[in-house]
Amino acid sequence: MGMTDLLYARAQMGLSLAFHIIFAAAGVALPVLMVLSDWKGRRTGDADYLKLSQKLAKGTAILFAVGAVSGTVLSFELGLLWPEFMGQYGEVIGLPFSLEGVAFFTEAIFLGIYLYGRERVSPGMHMFSGVMVAVSGAASAFFVTLVNTFMNDPSGFTPSASGPVDVQPLVAMFSPGWQYQTVHVLLSCYQASAFAMAGIHAFVLLRHPGAVFHRKALSVALPLACVTALLQPVVGDLSAKHVAKAQPVKLAAMEGQFETERGAPLRLGGLPNVETGEVPYAVDIPKGLSILAFADPDAEVKGLNAFPRDEWPPVAKVHVAFQIMVGTGSAMALLALVTLGWRWRKKAWPHGRKMMWAWLLSGPLGVVAMEAGWLVTEWGRQPWIVRGVMRTADAVTPVPHLAAPFWTFTAVYLFLGVTVVTLLVRQVAGTLPTRDGGLTGGEAHAD
Amino acid sequence: MPTDAILGFAVAGTFVLYALFGGADFGGGVWDLLASGPRKAEQRALIARAIGPVWEVNHIWLIVGLVLLFAGFPRAFAVLSVALHVPLTLLMLGIVFRGAAFTFRTYDTRGDAVQRQWGLVFSGASVIAPVLLGMCVGAVVSGTIRVEGRVVVSGFFASWLAPFSWAVGALALSLFAFLAAAYLTHEAHEPALREDFRRRAMGAGVAVFVAALAVLLLAREGAPRVWEGLLRSPFALALHAGTAVAAVASFALLWTRRFQWVRVAAAVQAGLIVLGWAASQYPYLVVPDVTLHGAVASPGVQRVLLVALGVGTAVVVPSLVLLFRVFRPAPTPGAGSEA
Numbered sequence: 001m002g003m004t005d006l007l008y009a010r011a012q013m014g015l016s017l018a019f020h021i022i023f024a025a026a027g028v029a030l031p032v033l034m035v036l037s038d039w040k041g042r043r044t045g046d047a048d049y050l051k052l053s054q055k056l057a058k059g060t061a062i063l064f065a066v067g068a069v070s071g072t073v074l075s076f077e078l079g080l081l082w083p084e085f086m087g088q089y090g091e092v093i094g095l096p097f098s099l100e101g102v103a104f105f106t107e108a109i110f111l112g113i114y115l116y117g118r119e120r121v122s123p124g125m126h127m128f129s130g131v132m133v134a135v136s137g138a139a140s141a142f143f144v145t146l147v148n149t150f151m152n153d154p155s156g157f158t159p160s161a162s163g164p165v166d167v168q169p170l171v172a173m174f175s176p177g178w179q180y181q182t183v184h185v186l187l188s189c190y191q192a193s194a195f196a197m198a199g200i201h202a203f204v205l206l207r208h209p210g211a212v213f214h215r216k217a218l219s220v221a222l223p224l225a226c227v228t229a230l231l232q233p234v235v236g237d238l239s240a241k242h243v244a245k246a247q248p249v250k251l252a253a254m255e256g257q258f259e260t261e262r263g264a265p266l267r268l269g270g271l272p273n274v275e276t277g278e279v280p281y282a283v284d285i286p287k288g289l290s291i292l293a294f295a296d297p298d299a300e301v302k303g304l305n306a307f308p309r310d311e312w313p314p315v316a317k318v319h320v321a322f323q324i325m326v327g328t329g330s331a332m333a334l335l336a337l338v339t340l341g342w343r344w345r346k347k348a349w350p351h352g353r354k355m356m357w358a359w360l361l362s363g364p365l366g367v368v369a370m371e372a373g374w375l376v377t378e379w380g381r382q383p384w385i386v387r388g389v390m391r392t393a394d395a396v397t398p399v400p401h402l403a404a405p406f407w408t409f410t411a412v413y414l415f416l417g418v419t420v421v422t423l424l425v426r427q428v429a430g431t432l433p434t435r436d437g438g439l440t441g442g443e444a445h446a447d
Numbered sequence: 448m449p450t451d452a453i454l455g456f457a458v459a460g461t462f463v464l465y466a467l468f469g470g471a472d473f474g475g476g477v478w479d480l481l482a483s484g485p486r487k488a489e490q491r492a493l494i495a496r497a498i499g500p501v502w503e504v505n506h507i508w509l510i511v512g513l514v515l516l517f518a519g520f521p522r523a524f525a526v527l528s529v530a531l532h533v534p535l536t537l538l539m540l541g542i543v544f545r546g547a548a549f550t551f552r553t554y555d556t557r558g559d560a561v562q563r564q565w566g567l568v569f570s571g572a573s574v575i576a577p578v579l580l581g582m583c584v585g586a587v588v589s590g591t592i593r594v595e596g597r598v599v600v601s602g603f604f605a606s607w608l609a610p611f612s613w614a615v616g617a618l619a620l621s622l623f624a625f626l627a628a629a630y631l632t633h634e635a636h637e638p639a640l641r642e643d644f645r646r647r648a649m650g651a652g653v654a655v656f657v658a659a660l661a662v663l664l665l666a667r668e669g670a671p672r673v674w675e676g677l678l679r680s681p682f683a684l685a686l687h688a689g690t691a692v693a694a695v696a697s698f699a700l701l702w703t704r705r706f707q708w709v710r711v712a713a714a715v716q717a718g719l720i721v722l723g724w725a726a727s728q729y730p731y732l733v734v735p736d737v738t739l740h741g742a743v744a745s746p747g748v749q750r751v752l753l754v755a756l757g758v759g760t761a762v763v764v765p766s767l768v769l770l771f772r773v774f775r776p777a778p779t780p781g782a783g784s785e786a
Contacts, residue, residue, distance in 0.1 A: 067549035068503050069543045075513050076539050080527030086517050087525025087597065091744030094518020095751055101511045102759040108503040109766045116500035117773045132766075167744070169751045259554060333654055399532040399603060412540065415545055 006393055008402035009081045012409055014378070016074055019413045020075055023067030025370060027222075028137040028186070029193030030060040031114075031116040035130040037220045042123070048213045054221065054335035058401045060133075061115050062423055066416055067106065068372065072410075081402075085385050085395035088163035092156060100143035122370055138186060144183045150175045151386050152377060153246050159389045176246055180239035181377075186429040188373060192366030194225035195332065199363015200428055202356040209351070211433050214235045216447070218359075219349050222339060225366075229336035234328055237292065244293035248302040249311060249388070250380035255289050257303045264289040264301035267325055272315045277305070279319070313382045321379065325372040328365040335362050453741040454519040455720060455732070457756055459725035464702040466721045467714050470619075472498050474627025476573020477620070478547060478647060479566060480628045485530035489640055491566070494627075495553070497634045500774050502549065506542075511759075519752055521631035522597070522742040523732040527583075528550045529599045530592045530733075534579050534750065542575030544568050549661070568768070574620065581619030585612030585662075588728045590671040594736040598668035611669025613660070618658035620719055625651035629697065634707040641706065648701055652694070659720075672734050676727040683726045 004075045034056035041049030077095075090317040110132035118126060148158075156172025157164035201214045208214070244251045245255055251257070256267050258277035265288045290299040304312055305359025343351045349355075385392040448456075475494040481573045482490040517524035528535065552565035586592060586606035593601040606612070628648035636642045666674040676683050691718035730739050743749065 062550055062554055065546055066505065068506065069546040072510060072542055073539045074508070075510055076528075076535055078515060079524050080532050080535060081526035083528045085529065087521050088516035090521030090524055091519070091748045094514065094521075094744070095747065095755060097514045098511075098518055098752065098755045098759065101514050102506065102755075102762055104510065104764050105504065105507050105759070107762045108507055109763075112500040112504055112770055113773055165745070167748050169748050244592050245659045397532065398530055398598075399529060408536075409542070412543060417544070417564050419547075419551055421552065425553075444778075 005400060005402045006340075009396045010392065011239075012402065012406040013077060013081055014078055014391050015406070015410060015413060016070065017374070017378075019417070020067065020070040020074055021370065021374060022192075022367060023063050023070060024141065025192050025367075026063040027060070027067045028064065028134075028141050028189040030056055031111070031130060031134040031137055032190065033194070033197060033220055034060055034114075034222065035127070035134055036129060036224075038127065038221065042127075046216070048216050049220075051213065051431075052217050055431065057115055058427055059424060062197060062420060064107075064111060066420055068104075070413075070416075071104075077352065080405075081396040081397055081399050082385060085390060088390065089386055090171065092154075092164050092167050092172045093150055096143040096146040096150075096173050100140045102236070103136045103140035103143060106141060107137075110136065116257050121158045141152045141186055142182050145182045146175075146178055148377065149178045151384075152181075152250075152381055153177055153385050154389060162411035164389075173325070177242045180235065180242050184232070184235050184239050184373070187228050187235060188366070188370040190224055191228035191232055191332070192370045194221050194228060195366035196224040196363055198222040198225050198359045199361075202335055202359035202363065204428065204432065205351065206353065206356045206360060208433050209353075211431075213309075213433075215349075218351075222343075222349050222359075225332075226336035226340050229329075229332040230340075233333050236326075236329065241293060241295075246303070247302065247380070250313065250318070250377075251293060252302060252304045252307075253315045253380055254322040254376060255300055255301075256315065257289065257320045259303040259306055260300065260306050261303065262290065262300045263287045263298050264282045266291075266292060267319075270319070272319045274312070274315050311383065313380050318376055318380045321372045325369050325376060328369040332362055332365050332369070335359070359386055371423055404430050450749040451519075451544070452730075453737050454515065454743065454749060454752060455725075455729075455739045456517050458512055458519065459722065461515060462725070463718045463721045465505075465508035465512060466622070466717055468501070469508055470577065470623040471626040471630055472502045472505050473545070473573045474623035474625070475631070476549075476570045477577075477624040478575060478627055478631070478644075480570030481647075486640055489637070490643060493631060493635055493640060495549075496633060498549070498573045499553065501770065502546070503769060505545065515752070515756075519744055519749065520732055520742040521744060522653035522737065523598070523737050526592070526594050526733055526737055527587070530601065530603065531583050531586060531607060533603055534583050534586075538576055538579040538583070541572045541579060543572075545572035545580065546739050548572065575619045577623045580756065582612040584619070584724060585609070585615030585670070587732075588615075588673050588724065588734055590672050590734040592733050594733070600654070602622035603784070610668055611665040614658060614661040614665050614669075615677055618662050618720075621651055621654035622720060623659050625655050626713055626717050629701070630710045633710050638775075639708075641704075645701055645704065645735070646707075648713070649698070652698060652701070656694070664721045670734075672731075673715055674701045680726070683723065686719055686723040686726055690723060691717060692718055755772060 010084075037049045037056060041047070041051075041053055041231040086332050109113040110129040112127040113121060114126060114133055118297055121129070140426060150172055151175045154172070156168040156170070158166045189420055198218060201218040201221065203209055204214045205218065216247035240251070240254075243254075253272075254324050255264075255277040256270060257264055258272075261299070265278050265284040267284055270279040272279045287297040289301055291297050293299065304315065339355065342355070383393065385395045386420045396433070441447050449513050449588055454549075475498050479491050479494050481489075484490075513524075516527075533648060536679060548565045548568035552562055552569060555565060586609075589606060589611050591601055591606040592599065625648060628644045628651050631644040632648060635644060663677070666677070693712050697709060697712040697716055700706075700712055728734050731737065732739055732742055746753070752753065
């Protein structure tokens with residue numbers, strides 16, 4: 001097993017997850033938006049909302065299908081790339097995975113009924129199916145995040161030379177910090193999807209300011225986007241406080257904190273240098289980190305130097321990813337504040353060019369923050385696959401030539417990504433106003 | 448019954464369900480590829496309409512089986528993931544392209560040429576995936592995957608590329624195609640379309656018979672344990688006798704055009720074949736070095752998994768019944784034109 005094979009295995013896992021996360025998040029959040037506009041349409045009798053819900057349903061169908069197959073790839077890859085991890089800890093984390101399977105089942109079943117059964121079931125049953133899709137999607141994200149929580153801070157077993165003994169699956173399922181991480185992840189799914197949707201409709205409104213359909217679509221996306229963008233920093237802060245206590249190495253890497261010190265500053269930006277133990281180009285806010293992490297300006301923050309060098313995560317990557325997550329999160333929260341202020345004063349959602357530009361430019365930020373946050377937690381756990389008990393290097397498969405599957409899946413995901421974007425663009429293009437003021441008929445033949 | 452046997456039975460059960468539902472969807476892809484004659488377009492439309500609402504659901508049986516395997520028998524999962532790394536990776540590619548291309552074909556409405564391209568990817572992947580699945584099964588029962596301690600020592604290719612494994616791959620492909628054609632005779636409303644799939648079901652039934660015979664003959668050399676199991680274990684013999692009865696019944700019902708019963712007989716036949724596989728390798732998970740008992744998770748985990756299995760069944764089964772009731776074939780001819 002050469003070092004490069006380990007890197008290829010990590011790269012393939014990372015690529016598969018980075019790809020899948022976007023589709024999984026859409027599978028969690030789009031059903032909510034779809035049901036909301038469906039419900040709005042039924043309540044007001046406004047055909048635009050029903051049309052929006054049908055468009056969202058098509059988007060959900062495409063994204064869910066790709067999410068389902070990429071999720072299948074991941075469940076195989078757990079074993080194909082990390083057989084020792086699964087061979088030893090499969091039984092410890094099997095429970096949340098099994099429950100995720102149940103949630104995935106109900107999500108697929110009710111999505112089938114919602115998408116294809118509009119004419120075959122009663123309106124109440126149809127709405128119920130949509131709600132079940134949304135609930136199952138959230139449940140499945142919840143359960144799978146529990147697995148990640150376990151990997152970050154494992155509990156519910158006693159490690160031994162031959163693997164875990166005295167396994168308590170329920171304790172393992174709710175490893176410390178589960179409440180923060182699951183809420184953080186669920187919010188990120190809704191936030192990323194709502195910002196992306198708002199960005200798309202803002203883009204159309206900049207080119208066609210009179211497009212009523214897109215004004216209404218924006219009014220469905222903005223409340224969810226604003227609420228999640230304001231809640232997320234609060235939950236993120238709780239999560240970071242937990243990491244500070246439970247995973248101090250990770251916090252030190254996130255903040256570029258090399259020395260243990262009281263009254264540690266908060267470093268904004270910068271690029272940590274592990275050789276010199278400094279963070280050049282960073283802007284320091286005195287005592288900021290001690291306040292944020294421990295709510296005490298003189299609290300002691302453990303630095304990386306307090307830990308063996310071979311247990312350090314890749315400091316620069318973790319720090320930069322964390323800065324990106326916090327930066328984009330702050331920008332989104334600010335935009336949400338301004339938007340809600342406008343909504344409160346004018347009793348209408350904003351539609352001016354400046355605000356539309358702001359929402360257009362913020363459209364990708366939710367996805368960026370989600371990916372960056374996921375990188376923080378994954379890189380921040382290295383060199384461990386299960387923190388403190390199994391190193392990633394000890395979990396990897398003995399199969400050689402892992403470059404081949406890595407490049408294959410890179411090409412496959414690139415192809416799928418481009419295709420999905422093209423299809424979604426065409427879905428949106430079908431709703432653009434035409435010269436005679438009507439809507440173009442871009443209907444797929446699937447209903 | 449000890450809990451490890453119950454969990455083993457649950458894993459086998461999910462594979463039976465995956466074959467009956469997910470397998471038939473792959474079979475649908477096979478008939479999409481082989482669509483021919485004056486009703487070529489109608490055949491494809493019928494297949495798409497039958498698969499559309501349910502393929503993602505049917506696919507989940509595979510994931511459930513996988514999760515039960517790594518949660519209940521983690522060592523076996525690790526061994527299989529190493530020994531069958533290559534065919535499982537190829538199988539994943541097949542699964543990805545089958546599902547993605549089917550969805551893209553549904554929603555990519557740029558015209559016939561594009562639809563045909565997606566259709567070719569969908570149907571091509573539908574042929575390749577079952578063969579790979581069968582080859583993996585063949586490798587597992589053949590006894591050629593060898594493990595010393597925790598290390599797979601039999602390499603990454605020989606076990607699944609043996610003639611016996613190829614034969615099992617052919618059996619899986621023809622079995623899935625047979626199932627799909629049998630189900631489609633019931634889904635079709637138009638008599639001529641029914642006849643198309645009746646002929647296909649009979650052809651695929653013959654292919655199943657030939658492939659099963661090849662598997663049997665190659666088993667003597669390629670999978671000696673299965674060969675012995677076939678001849679010695681009375682339980683296995685009863686299963687195989689049942690399979691034979693179901694196979695004859697499927698043919699008789701196809702011959703006499705009792706289509707609503709054809710699918711039942713075909714499903715029983717396919718289910719018994721998969722169960723027969725499981726029975727012939729019992730008590731091994733990977734013949735001959737990994738047993739159910741040797742690979743099973745700790746007792747506490749087994750109990751929790753059985754509870755989760757109960758909860759899952761209580762949630763999923765009623766939902767599935769609802770799904771299949773909503774999308775059962777319309778009783779009146781001509782009502783199925785909304786595709």
